[in-house]
Each structure stands twice: as structure tokens, then as C-alpha cells.
Amino acid sequence: MKIAVYGHSIDKKNINYIIKFLTYSYNNSISIYIEKNFYKILNSFKEFEKFKYLPIYISYKDIIKGFDFMFTFGGDGTILDSLIFVRDSGLPILGINTGHLGFLSTFSKDFFIKNLDLIFKKKLYSSIRNLLLLETSIKDINIFNIALNEIVLFRNNTVSMITIDTIIDDEFLTSYWADGLIISTPTGSTGYSLSCGGPIITPENQNFVITPIAPHNLFYRPLIIPNNKNIHLKIHSASNVYSISLDTRLYILNTNIELYIKKAPFNVKIIQKNKKIFYKTLREKLMWIGR
Secondary structure, three states, X not given: XXXXXXXXXXXXXXXXXXXXXXXXXXXXXXXXEEXXXXXXXXXXXXXXHHHOOOOEEOOHHHOOOOOOEEEEEEOHHHHHHHHHHXXXXXXXXXXXXXXXXXXXXXXXXXXXXXXXXXXXXXXXXXXXXXXXXXXXXXXXXXXXXXXXXXXXXXXXXXXXXXXXXXXXXXXXXXXXXXXXXXXXXXHHHHOHHHXXXXXOOOOOOOEEEEEEEOOOOOOOOOEEEEOOOOEEEEEEOOOOEXXXXXXXXXXXXXXXXXXXXXXXXXXXXXXXXXXXXXXXHHHHHOOOOOO
């Protein structure tokens, strides 16, 4: 078995969890590959000394074949960033929550360490999540064009609102006059879209949500559409540029660049404790209180 390990950072209070995990993997003849930058962080801890000879990986090409899991240490943002390496490989992602949120990284550190046998026997639930695919009217733009949570476009270098002409399957919807617009998957419905008044959608739904950010017209409301629709966006701004983010990655584009958003032709697998974890996570993270 081969596994990939990824993270942004690690606190000293959490390093022992990683060491226990690496020790278990090593003792069970599991091949461990650590992302280059995360390896440098781990190597700064003396506890990592006996693992400093572990191989590293640098890019998507290093892990597209023969791997069984991607383990991420951090929050939901760490899982989102791991897509750069996972892409269309089908590699399942298991997130250990050492951060703040936990809609995706649902494994607590203690549960994770206590259930390594169960994890490596692949006895847990694999949640299939849809992705967004971005294409642009200019083909040579250097953008990693996949998003798990959302694609957001918003004003840049101006205090004025921008206008976003929105066409769905070649049919004009409206021109949003707002600070920006969010195109969200069900996975991302608990993120930025939710904070802008969007609905919560359970992961198994086959939908996208279009949510305006601070629209000028208060009658603009979030819109749920089937995820087999194609979304075409034309942006108008006084500054002639706008910002666009795909999950955690930010770019600045000229307004002459139009956007085409649709469902990606592949999915991503998120490993969870069980099939019923989503509602429990909602109760805990949104502090919903029972009787």
C-alpha cells in the first residue's frame, strides 16, 4: 500500500499525532510519500528525525498511479488545496482536522489515531463530491481550473459594483449588479455561499448554487440549478479587471475574458467515518441546538 501525506503547517501540540501515524504506517510496511513543502515543516521537529529519509512528492504526476490514500493534516482549506495533487486520479482524500473548520476534514485527531486499522482496511464511507470546471474565452491563461467548494468572481481595484451578465445553457438569466457572484457546489454550500445567504445543500444533491454577493437589487436571491447546466458569465467593471477565486486560489483577469463554468467530468472521493456524518457536522459546526 502507498499513501500520500499533505499539510500546510503543523503545531508542536499536533506533531505527536503525525509521528504515531507515520510509525504505524512504517511498522505495517506502508509506503509513505510526503509533499515537499510539508516535509520541510515536519523536518524542523526533532521527533521527525527517524522519518527524514521518507520519499517526497512534488506534483500531480508523482502520485497519479498506485496510491491508495491522500492524508491531509489541517482544516478544510488543506483538503481544498490537495486537489492540485489529486485532480482526476480518483485518489481518496482523508482529512484529519488539526484546524478550525471540519465540514470536510471530519476526523478528529484522537479518532483518527484510534482507528488506523479500520482506515487502512478501507472500512469507512467514501463520499463522492462533484467539482466545478472553469474554462475561459482566452485559452492560454495559467489557472488550475478545478474547484471543490466554489468559484467566486468579485470586484477588483474599485469600490464600484461590477455587472455580471449570466447566461445558462445559452438562455439569458439576468445581469447581476453586485460586489460579486458565487457559483457553489453542494460541498461549498456551507462556505462562502452560506455566509451570503445561500442554502445548505446535502452533498449527494446534483445541483449548483448561484449566490450574489451584496447585490444592489434586493430581489436578487440565491438560485439552485441542476449541475448539468452550463454557466456563461460576462463581467463589466469600471476598473477593467476583476478577481476570481477557485476555492483558495486567487487570480486577476481582464474584463474581456469571459467565463464558462460547468460540472467537471470527474469527481473527488472524501473519506468519512460513516454515511451519516453530514448532519452531525452541521449540528456541531453551526451550533444547532436540540431540545
